[in-house]
Amino acid sequence: MKLIVSIAFCFVSLLAVAQTNTLSKAGYDIKYPDSWLVEPGADARQFTIKAPADSGLIDNFVENLNMVINDISGYDAKQYAAFSKGYPAAENKTVCGAGK
Numbered sequence: 001m002k003l004i005v006s007i008a009f010c011f012v013s014l015l016a017v018a019q020t021n022t023l024s025k026a027g028y029d030i031k032y033p034d035s036w037l038v039e040p041g042a043d044a045r046q047f048t049i050k051a052p053a054d055s056g057l058i059d060n061f062v063e064n065l066n067m068v069i070n071d072i073s074g075y076d077a078k079q080y081a082a083f084s085k086g087y088p089a090a091e092n093k094t095v096c097g098a099g100k
Contacts, residue, residue, distance in 0.1 A: 004067065023047065032065065045069045 020031040025044040032038075032049050039048040051063040072080050 004069075023049070030065070030067075036065075 019034045023030045036049050036051050046068040049065045
């Protein structure tokens with residue numbers, strides 16, 4: 001979790017040079033450019049902040065910052081890594097109906 005917060009902090013620190021807003025939650029504050037928007041439903045454990053869409057035909061990517069905080073008490077690093085590697089595949093089977 002410290003690594004995720006550190007990466008988010010570094011990314012957001014680079015953005016803090018411009019005019020910024022601040023998303024304040026229990027345990028952290030994230031500054032982001034005025035033109036970016038926090039997606040509805042943001043809470044203290046997860047959020048997405050998106051940049052405005054670029055105008056132009058070449059760049060279709062919308063820059064964004066996502067953060068998810070998981071309670072991993074009871075897991076050591078190897079157990080959590082094993083769970084995390086298997087999660088997307090298991091979740092995809094459920095969504096696509098292949099896991100039935």
